[in-house]
Structures are given as C-alpha cells and as structure tokens.
Amino acid sequence: MWKHLLALASIYPHILLASYDSNLHLLGLSIAQTGQRSDEWANSTDLICKPSESPFFSSSQNLVYKYDKFIPPTTLIPFRDGFYKSTCFANPIDNKPEEYCIFINPTINGGQGMVVVTPTELFEDSLNDGLKLSDDPPNPESLKVVPMPEKGGMGALAARNLRRGDPVQRTRPVALVAAAQPIWSTRLGRSIRRQAIDHLPLHTRAAIASLHGQGQTEDEFISSVIEANMFATKLFGDEATHFGALVLQGS
Numbered sequence: 001m002w003k004h005l006l007a008l009a010s011i012y013p014h015i016l017l018a019s020y021d022s023n024l025h026l027l028g029l030s031i032a033q034t035g036q037r038s039d040e041w042a043n044s045t046d047l048i049c050k051p052s053e054s055p056f057f058s059s060s061q062n063l064v065y066k067y068d069k070f071i072p073p074t075t076l077i078p079f080r081d082g083f084y085k086s087t088c089f090a091n092p093i094d095n096k097p098e099e100y101c102i103f104i105n106p107t108i109n110g111g112q113g114m115v116v117v118t119p120t121e122l123f124e125d126s127l128n129d130g131l132k133l134s135d136d137p138p139n140p141e142s143l144k145v146v147p148m149p150e151k152g153g154m155g156a157l158a159a160r161n162l163r164r165g166d167p168v169q170r171t172r173p174v175a176l177v178a179a180a181q182p183i184w185s186t187r188l189g190r191s192i193r194r195q196a197i198d199h200l201p202l203h204t205r206a207a208i209a210s211l212h213g214q215g216q217t218e219d220e221f222i223s224s225v226i227e228a229n230m231f232a233t234k235l236f237g238d239e240a241t242h243f244g245a246l247v248l249q250g251s
Contacts, residue, residue, distance in 0.1 A: 064209075089101075
C-alpha cells in the first residue's frame with residue numbers, strides 16, 4: 001500500500017495536500033477521477049486554510065510556529081496571473097501611509113506557492129512591465145543524478161561543461177516582502193509577516209517552521225526567519241522599492 005501511496009505522491013502532490021480531511025480515500029479512486037479532483041483542488045483556495053491531519057508531517061508541538069494549526073479562512077479576491085488579493089493594511093507610522101496588501105498564489109513554484117506583500121499598484125505595474133510569476137522557471141539542466149556506489153548511494157554530477165556564472169539551479173522565492181520599512185520592527189509589522197506566511201500551503205509552512213529563527217511568539221519567530229534567510233531583490237520594472245525574498249532551496 002505504501003508503494004502505491006508514494007507513487008501517487010510523486011504524480012499528484014497537490015492531491016495529497018488537499019486530502020487530509022478525506023482519510024486518504026485517494027487510494028480507491030481511478031486515475032481519471034483522481035485527475036478530475038486534482039483540477040478542482042488546484043483551482044481552489046481551500047488548501048490554504050485547511051487544518052492538518054496528515055501523517056506525512058511531524059507535529060509542530062515543539063516548534064514556535066504552529067504550521068499545522070487551523071487558519072481561519074480570509075476573503076480572497078481573484079487578482080491576476082493566478083494570484084489572489086487578501087488582507088490590506090496601511091503603515092500607521094508613515095507620514096504618507098501607503099496601503100500594502102498580501103497576494104497569494106498557492107499552486108505555483110512547484111506546488112510551494114508564493115506570497116507577495118506589496119502595494120497593489122506596484123505589483124500590478126510590475127506584471128504589466130513583464131514580470132512573469134505564473135510559470136515555474138526553466139530547469140537549466142546543469143546537474144544529473146547518477147549512482148555513486150563508492151559514496152553509498154546516488155550523487156550529483158555536472159551534466160555539461162559549466163562556466164563561471166552559469167546557473168546550476170533556478171528557483172523562486174516562497175515569499176516576497178517589501179523590505180526596509182520601519183513597520184516591520186513593530187508588533188503590527190511582525191503580525192503581518194506571519195499572516196502572509198499563513199497563506200502558504202501546508203508543506204511550505206512546515207519547511208519554513210524548520211528554518212533557524214528566534215522569538216517566543218509565532219509573529220516574532222516568522223519575522224526573525226524572514227530577516228535571517230531573505231535575499232535582497234526588486235520587482236521587475238521597479239528600481240526604488242527593495243524586497244526581501246525567502247527561498248527554501250539554494251540556487
């Protein structure tokens with residue numbers, strides 16, 4: 001039975017994520033039925049908010065960030081390019097308060113999803129200027145995995161001659177958060193960052209919960225994780241606003 005389950009996990013990752021409340025009835029479905037339900041789940045925002053009863057993740061009991069807690073559903077408004085617009089807020093300590101919003105696409109990025117915290121106009125302008133987030137980045141096919149019995153298993157080798165600066169792996173961040181804003185050092189700012197991460201799929205939240213961070217509360221911990229693990233970046237077409245990108249895989 002476990003062999004069948006692992007096979008389904010590699011073919012239909014989104015199905016398993018959405019099946020925690022179904023007592024794993026997927027094992028009794030036909031391939032056609034499974035594919036049909038996969039399409040329905042992939043187009044649903046419910047997978048952002050469901051509680052976890054999955055045997056595939058360890059409990060968050062000993063973690064600061066309870067990634068498997070029940071997250072009350074929020075009103076998600078279809079935006080564009082697969083993103084939904086969620087909570088918006090104004091910076092109360094800014095002389096000219098600008099409204100920031102949480103945008104979520106739960107299915108891109110190889111199923112990891114992506115959350116963006118940014119002013120709506122800036123995000124829309126970047127998309128209009130050519131920012132493409134709806135498709136996963138192409139694989140540069142720089143590495144291949146081969147048997148290495150001398151090392152006790154498999155190993156990675158260069159698939160072609162690589163020169164300095166050639167990409168080895170391309171990946172997208174799971175979170176893009178406008179950086180260098182005084183609000184992030186406030187209680188409200190830390191809460192907003194945690195709320196943004198709460199929008200991501202369960203397995204992504206589990207990975208984030210395992211990153212190094214400090215803090216006694218979820219808000220403090222998530223804000224610390226973002227500060228410690230983010231890379232500086234900018235949105236396409238905008239050179240003024242700095243963002244922090246949280247990436248789960250090295251590149």
